[in-house]
Amino acid sequence: MKALVAIKRVVDYNIQVRVKADGSDVDIDGVKMGVNPFDENAIEEAIRLKEKGIVTEIVAVTIGTATHQDVLRHALAMGVDRATLVETQDSLAPLAVAKVLKSIVEREQPSLILLGKQAIDDDAGQTGQMLAALLKLPQATFASEITIADQQATVVREVDGGTQTLSVPLPAVITADLRLNDPRYVKLPNLMMARKKPIETIALDSLNLSLTHSVKQLSVAAPPERPAGIMVKDVNELLSKLRTHQGIIA
């Protein structure tokens, strides 16, 4: 079966981004970028399913400028077979991304569609569910375990207070939680080899989608800083400080 993995290029998770002086946007000029961590879990899962002989081909897709090929190269180096870049200068909201991915799914006809559960830049966590809705497919979000047999996926999902298990007929959309797996480390020779693998580029315009931009970012700001705290010398001092806060501790 074919698996399609959608990935997003985001600011590296170690970096604390800053706001531009005019408050118009986040300043990410020259900042280190990489594959969204949850999407890396999705890629890893597809590769493991291929190694188990369940998946036969993996296609990775991203949306963005030519620069975004780097995350596709990373996916190819991890073990993805083919990659597609849907090229656009615009940054798209989750609904638009889902519409683009829908048209790629319709071309590729994968049995399994994997995405990360959220992107660490906008923290929206919507694209997988929206894609499933547009495709009228079942969804299993926040997966921490995926088992596939007889065209069914059994998915353990992380929910508040515990886990839930779903049985999901394929094709389906599944979104990955961090605990799904540990993405493999990409070795340099694999990265070199990945340079030879094909990346197909499709112009967003050629997909003839009507994408509305209904959400506008008006401004961004740094959150209010917590007032500087104090260091206490021992447990007794800590306790006496806490006791000055009415009712916090007896």
Place this chain on the structure above:
Amino acid sequence: MRTLIIAEHDGQHLNEQVARAVTAAQQWQQPVDVLIAAAHTDALAAQAAALQGVSSVLVATDASLQHATAEHLADLVVTVAANYRVILAAHSAFSKNVLPRVAALLDVNMLSDVLEIVNQNTYVRGIYAGNVLATVQSTDATQVLTVRGSKFAAAANGNAAGTQTLSVPAAAEGSRWVAEAFNKSERPPLAAAKVVVSGGRALGSADAFAEVLAPLADKLHAAIGASRAAVDAGYAPNDLQVGQTGVVVAPELYIAVGISGAIQHAYGMKDSKVVVAINQDPEAQIFKIADYGLVADLFEAVPQLTAAL
């Protein structure tokens, strides 16, 4: 037009976040309805009807809603969506699963984890793990959003709203509920706890969570939380993870024990009123966001603190 709240519940009790969503919903100054979808709805509908500010409770009762899938719930919400200008829920694993599906079926965008409702279509939400606050405006005809419960007070009881019965669409063929496993605990739920005691990788074992952290939590009637590193190492179950990818907490007191304070962890605890950090590394990031910092070995300081309480 009206506002619709999708109620989360466990079959018997409304999640306490529903009352917070009701408060958020007052911002639009239009009637607020609450949707209860379950196999048995009487008790749940009564709880929703009692919330101040609720105008009407929409009741969808069907065996197929016992363990409703996102597919089924989204189809149900869409049957009534035309009556609503706003569709809202408190941000949680439940709403994160269902509402984006609803939004896409309505062909509108969605705003996740809204911290502040500025006006009828403008919101403040955190991006980049809460390191940046973005003000965003949506021109969609139906506003679909989840709100951060802890930013809104819970609506009080004492109301007696009327109910309306909805017909339930046939469950789509698709995913099927198989099982669920909740970690039973006598402690208060993390998201609602007044005091949270959280442990990090430094605890070193599940035993240390039980022997060092639990007695402190017992004395403070606190929920126990954990960093991702502690969860990944198996010291604590994953539903105790506090942070960008775990639970967001807003207690009166948050005690971070052996936690470095990575931005992803800080995201989940920044709304705490008073933060205490115990860490042996004076340079640890956590001290920058703590009100009180104690540089100490947790294996000495925590038992001392517990004994002194």
